[in-house]
Each structure stands twice: as C-alpha cells, then as structure tokens.
Amino acid sequence: APAPILKQLSEAGLTGRKAGRGFYTYAAPGSDEVVRDALTPLTAAEGGGGRAVRSVGVAGSGTMASGIAEVFAKAGYEVVLAARSQEKADTAKARIATSLDRSVSKGRMTAEARDTVLALITPAGTLDAFAEVDLAVEAVAEDLEVKQDLFARLDKICKPGAVLATTTSSLPVVACARATTRPQDVIGMHFFNPAPAMKLVEIVRTVLTGDDVHATVREVTAKIRKHPVDCGDRAGFIxxxxxxxxxxxxxxxxxxxxxxxxxxxxxxxxxxxxxxxxxxxxxxxxxxxxxxxxxxxxxxxxxxxxxxxxxxxxxxxxxxxxxxxxxxxxxxxxx
Missing domain, CATH: 1.10.1040.10 (N-(1-d-carboxylethyl)-l-norvaline Dehydrogenase; domain 2)
Known part of the structure; x- marks a missing residue:
C-alpha cells in the first residue's frame, strides 16, 4: 500500500516540482530552486511561540461537544457552543450543567465554581457566533463530507488568524484543511470520550499545518490540563x-x-x-x-x-x- 504521507501530499495538491511544492517548496511550479516559505516546516530552534487564545468555539451538540466545551470553560476560557439550532445548543449546555452538578454533589467543586463555569459558556444556534473566537473546535458527526462542509463555513466565518481544529478520530485532517483557504491554520485535536475525564489529546499536524498553530494547540492543551501527544496525519493516529x-x-x-x-x-x-x-x-x-x-x-x-x-x-x-x-x-x- 502507498505510504500515508504520499496520500496526504496528493490530497493537499502538493505533487512535487510541477506544483511548486511537494516534500520541498520551490520558487515556482516546474522550478528546481528550493525556497523557504510559511508552509515549509521550520526546525525546532527556529520555530516561534503560539497564538493568543482567549475564546473558544465548539461546534456540535453531542456528548463529545458538550464534554469539550466543559473542559475549556473549567480552564477559564470563554466558550461559544454552537449547534444546528438554539434548542440543541441549550440542551448541550444543560448536559454540561448536569455534569457539573454531579461534581458538586461529590464534593469535587463548589456551587460557586459551577456557576462560574456555566457563565463562561454561551449556547448559539448558528456558527456565525464563531466570528471572534480564537480557536474553533468541531465535534460533529464522523463523516468527511459533513466535516468538510463545516470547515468551508468556518473558513468564511472565523477571523483571520483563528485556529481551526477537528476532533476526528480517524478521518484525514488534511482533507478538512483543503476545504479552507487557510490550510496552515487547520490541525487535529483528538479528545477522548468522556472528554472531562480522559487526560489524553492527540495533536495531529498535517503537511500544511503552521508551526505556530501546532505550538498554539500544545499550549492550550497544557492549559486545559490534558496530556498532548504529537502524531502524523494517518488513519487511527496512535x-x-x-x-x-x-x-x-x-x-x-x-x-x-x-x-x-x-x-x-x-x-x-x-x-x-x-x-x-x-x-x-x-x-x-x-x-x-x-x-x-x-x-x-x-x-x-x-x-x-x-x-x-x-x-x-x-x-x-x-x-x-x-x-x-x-x-x-x-x-x-x-x-
């Protein structure tokens, strides 16, 4: 079977010298002059820090979406929880409230802390509410067409510089990135279910993901008290x-x-x-x-x-x- 990296490069349109980029970036399509650009990976010594993240958008209304929203809000982030309707978004927030109530009843958090966390979560019935978020995380159905459609919409709605993350557990992250005009801003951020309890997050960078985007997601993962592991964009991750x-x-x-x-x-x-x-x-x-x-x-x-x-x-x-x-x-x- 072809090596997964070849499939990723092909899906990303990075077909070699004829396209101007393959394993290397070239001065122009057909050129043999190798150059550095924003998409050419930097060495660790040259890489900079991450982008500032204060607000997070979570797309979805299921258990995973509400769990991820809970995790970010507990860490102090302002969270917009967007679903296909206001009713679904409100139901997802109610699920978070139930989860937090259990924590209060077991003595794991105070009622005041619960109220503070809930106040940070804003349910919304449209993705338009993501216009000003610094990080958008999708947790919708595990269907590539659905995710690509959502990323195309996020591309139009989210502000320049926003990081776009997918929680896919098995689909190619680069295919989501190619649905946007800013594939360097797209990365995989695979949480495990139930998100509030599971400590691991697989961080999946594609051949197009920017170094600052990777650094941003690693920093955010540490702030939400999860353990990040890096892996390549191939089926199943680790x-x-x-x-x-x-x-x-x-x-x-x-x-x-x-x-x-x-x-x-x-x-x-x-x-x-x-x-x-x-x-x-x-x-x-x-x-x-x-x-x-x-x-x-x-x-x-x-x-x-x-x-x-x-x-x-x-x-x-x-x-x-x-x-x-x-x-x-x-x-x-x-x-």
Missing part, C-alpha cells in the same frame, strides 16, 4: 491504530466460538492489566463509531486482517450500538 485491531480480533474470537465475551473481558482485565475488557469498551465507545473506525483503517492500510468482523456489522445493522441504545454486546438497564 491510539485507534493500535486499539481497534485488538478490539476487532476480540470480536472474531467470539464469532468463531473460540471464547466467550465474558471470559475474554476477564482475561484482558486480569491478565493484560486493562481497566476494561474489549467488549465493555466497545459498548462504551459505541458499535457504530467502532465500525466506522474499523472501516477507515481497512481502507487506509488494505490489510485483510483489518476488515471489520461480520458480527460487529450485524449488530450495527440491527441498531444494537452499545450502552447508548441499551444493547450492544450486552444488554443494559434503561435509565
């Missing part, structure tokens, strides 16, 4: 590229009657030291999300062993998506 082949193999073991899901979960927790077994984790992540990631990995690397297990496909087709629907690999009590 965590999912390692995790989902393991999860897929666990499903295959069950469908081939090699072991029961209860025994596999117990074996990986007690023998492998994992906090959750693979089937517990799949039901938490969501079987539809898991299937989408498996499909992306299979398409990217063309490895037959990465083909999604038929049992996973069948459960998704049946609407058994995990805890969020009350049934996945196991059944759950309705709340």
């Amino acid at each position: 965590v999912n590229a390692l995790l989902f082949p393991y999860l897929n193999n666990a499903i295959k073991m069950v469908q081939e009657h090699y072991a029961t899901l209860d025994d596999i979960d117990a074996a990986m927790k007690l023998g492998g030291g994992y906090p959750m077994g693979p089937f517990e984790l799949l039901d938490v992540v969501g079987l539809d999300v898991s299937l989408a990631i498996e499909q992306v990995l299979h398409r990217e690397f063309r490895d037959p062993g990465l083909a999604p297990a038929p049992l996973l496909e069948h459960l998704v087709a049946a609407g058994c998506l995990g805890r969020k629907t009350g049934r996945g690999f196991r059944e759950y009590a309705r709340r």
Whole structure:
C-alpha cells in the first residue's frame, strides 16, 4: 500500500516540482530552486511561540461537544457552543450543567465554581457566533463530507488568524484543511470520550499545518490540563491504530466460538492489566463509531486482517450500538 504521507501530499495538491511544492517548496511550479516559505516546516530552534487564545468555539451538540466545551470553560476560557439550532445548543449546555452538578454533589467543586463555569459558556444556534473566537473546535458527526462542509463555513466565518481544529478520530485532517483557504491554520485535536475525564489529546499536524498553530494547540492543551501527544496525519493516529485491531480480533474470537465475551473481558482485565475488557469498551465507545473506525483503517492500510468482523456489522445493522441504545454486546438497564 502507498505510504500515508504520499496520500496526504496528493490530497493537499502538493505533487512535487510541477506544483511548486511537494516534500520541498520551490520558487515556482516546474522550478528546481528550493525556497523557504510559511508552509515549509521550520526546525525546532527556529520555530516561534503560539497564538493568543482567549475564546473558544465548539461546534456540535453531542456528548463529545458538550464534554469539550466543559473542559475549556473549567480552564477559564470563554466558550461559544454552537449547534444546528438554539434548542440543541441549550440542551448541550444543560448536559454540561448536569455534569457539573454531579461534581458538586461529590464534593469535587463548589456551587460557586459551577456557576462560574456555566457563565463562561454561551449556547448559539448558528456558527456565525464563531466570528471572534480564537480557536474553533468541531465535534460533529464522523463523516468527511459533513466535516468538510463545516470547515468551508468556518473558513468564511472565523477571523483571520483563528485556529481551526477537528476532533476526528480517524478521518484525514488534511482533507478538512483543503476545504479552507487557510490550510496552515487547520490541525487535529483528538479528545477522548468522556472528554472531562480522559487526560489524553492527540495533536495531529498535517503537511500544511503552521508551526505556530501546532505550538498554539500544545499550549492550550497544557492549559486545559490534558496530556498532548504529537502524531502524523494517518488513519487511527496512535491510539485507534493500535486499539481497534485488538478490539476487532476480540470480536472474531467470539464469532468463531473460540471464547466467550465474558471470559475474554476477564482475561484482558486480569491478565493484560486493562481497566476494561474489549467488549465493555466497545459498548462504551459505541458499535457504530467502532465500525466506522474499523472501516477507515481497512481502507487506509488494505490489510485483510483489518476488515471489520461480520458480527460487529450485524449488530450495527440491527441498531444494537452499545450502552447508548441499551444493547450492544450486552444488554443494559434503561435509565
């Protein structure tokens, strides 16, 4: 299979000397004179600091979007939480209030601190509210066309110099960048679910991402008390590229009657030291999300062993998506 970097360069239109940029930047299309420009990566010694970020826009109304908005507001950032309607945005903020109320009841924060955090979050029914944010983070459906459409809109709405970040877990970040006229401002910022609890953020820079944008996101990640890890723009990044082949193999073991899901979960927790077994984790992540990631990995690397297990496909087709629907690999009590 072609190396992922070649795919990224091709999708970005960086096809070599004939385009004026490939692995190097050239004086003009067809020239062999190598030059430095804003898109040519600088060495660490030459790189500068990040951009100032005081306000953050979060696009989306689901669990991930509200969780990310909560994280930024807790760190003192002014947050605009934008959804497709004012009602959806208000519902997302209400979800944050419920989360904060649980923290208050458990003694993890005071009622005053909760009120301060909520006051920093402004729900909005349109992306137009992102006009003055310094950092825009999208957390919408894991569908490339949806994300590209959103980035094209952010490109027109957000002010010059705003950083545009995607929380995609598996899609090519460079494809989102190419939907804008400022691909140097686009970067991946992959949070894990639930965002308030999970400490990791994968920072995914493309072949077009500016050094100051990368520095900005690393600084912001530290300020929101998350641990940043850098990785290249290829399917699955770090965590999912390692995790989902393991999860897929666990499903295959069950469908081939090699072991029961209860025994596999117990074996990986007690023998492998994992906090959750693979089937517990799949039901938490969501079987539809898991299937989408498996499909992306299979398409990217063309490895037959990465083909999604038929049992996973069948459960998704049946609407058994995990805890969020009350049934996945196991059944759950309705709340």
